[in-house]
Amino acid sequence: MNAADKIFIENCKEILQNGVWDNEYDVRPRWEDGTPAHTIKKFGIVNRYNLEESFPILTLRKTNFKAAVDELLWIWQKKSNNVNDLDSHIWDSWADGTGSIGKAYGYQLGIKHKYKEGEFNQVDRVIYDLKNNPYSRRILTNIYNFEDLHEMHLYPCAYSMTFNVSGNKLNAILNQRSQDMLAANNWNVVQYSILVHMMAQISGLEAGELVHVIADAHIYDRHVPIIEELIKNKSFDAPKIEVDKNITDFYDFKVDSFKLIDYKFNPVKIKVPIAV
Ligand SMILES: Nc1nc(=O)c2c([nH]1)NC[C@@H]1CN(c3ccc(C(=O)N[C@@H](CCC(=O)O)C(=O)O)cc3)CN21
Numbered sequence: 587m588n589a590a591d592k593i594f595i596e597n598c599k600e601i602l603q604n605g606v607w608d609n610e611y612d613v614r615p616r617w618e619d620g621t622p623a624h625t626i627k628k629f630g631i632v633n634r635y636n637l638e639e640s641f642p643i644l645t646l647r648k649t650n651f652k653a654a655v656d657e658l659l660w661i662w663q664k665k666s667n668n669v670n671d672l673d674s675h676i677w678d679s680w681a682d683g684t685g686s687i688g689k690a691y692g693y694q695l696g697i698k699h700k701y702k703e704g705e706f707n708q709v710d711r712v713i714y715d716l717k718n719n720p721y722s723r724r725i726l727t728n729i730y731n732f733e734d735l736h737e738m739h740l741y742p743c744a745y746s747m748t749f750n751v752s753g754n755k756l757n758a759i760l761n762q763r764s765q766d767m768l769a770a771n772n773w774n775v776v777q778y779s780i781l782v783h784m785m786a787q788i789s790g791l792e793a794g795e796l797v798h799v800i801a802d803a804h805i806y807d808r809h810v811p812i813i814e815e816l817i818k819n820k821s822f823d824a825p826k827i828e829v830d831k832n833i834t835d836f837y838d839f840k841v842d843s844f845k846l847i848d849y850k851f852n853p854v855k856i857k858v859p860i861a862v
Pocket residue numbers: 650653674676677740766768769770773856857858860861862
């Protein structure tokens with residue numbers, strides 16, 4: 587079985603078998619009909635994806651690769667916080683009348699900070715260090731900015747990336763405080779794997795390992811029956827990822843710069859309700 591499916595199935599089984607329900611608590615998220623969206627969770631999951639071996643996209647069901655990459659570029663490249671700059675509608679429920687999601691995600695990555703070498707936003711500082719100072723142990727981003735939390739329509743979930751170079755390999759840790767396993771686990775893994783491939787290519791490095799640290803890994807009550815069926819599905823071999831090798835500037839990558847070769851998946855049509 588391919589590595590991504592295996593990890594996903596193991597995580598879900600662990601949550602369903604040994605997890606803890608929050609039914610006794612007055613939780614924040616709601617279903618569309620106003621019912622509280624309760625979860626069963628496991629605290630503290632660490633998954634390792636070897637990007638040299640395979641591209642970690644689920645085959646148990648299709649992950650919308652293009653929409654996931656589009657959202658990643660929206661945050662990391664456009665540094666936008668406006669849903670009008672996004673091709674999909676996944677953020678519409680958190681946007682105000684102007685399309686803004688508040689001072690979250692892309693907005694935080696775009697803020698400039700002072701350094702000895704001048705002013706950089708968080709993304710450009712990572713790029714600068716990978717090129718000029720690759721053995722630094724200080725190459726990281728963090729968008730969990732307490733000062734601005736009250737102006738974010740949703741607090742950042744995947745909030746920090748630590749980049750680290752070993753030999754000619756670029757490894758990374760994605761820190762995530764909260765994970766909706768069905769809607770966004772593989773979505774987030776695919777996005778940050780692509781980010782490692784992007785950063786590696788523009789720095790003359792090879793993509794190594796993505797370590798995904800999840801604090802609260804949960805399955806929403808209405809997702810439990812969907813997950814129970816999903817993890818019984820057949821798994822296919824992982825596809826290959828092809829990145830346009832001509833790109834040397836981080837800001838030149840487009841959604842179409844990445845191609846999945848031989849992406850096979852179960853053609854199940856699942857309607858995933860999203861808790862808001
Ligand atoms: N409860 C919740 N779960 C999330 O995953 C989530 C939030 N809220 N709030 C902010 C963002 C928005 N994200 C989302 C929202 C919707 C989908 C979604 O509709 N997924 C569909 C496929 C979408 C597509 O094909 O384009 C799915 O089947 O998983 C995914 C991620 C991730 N985040």
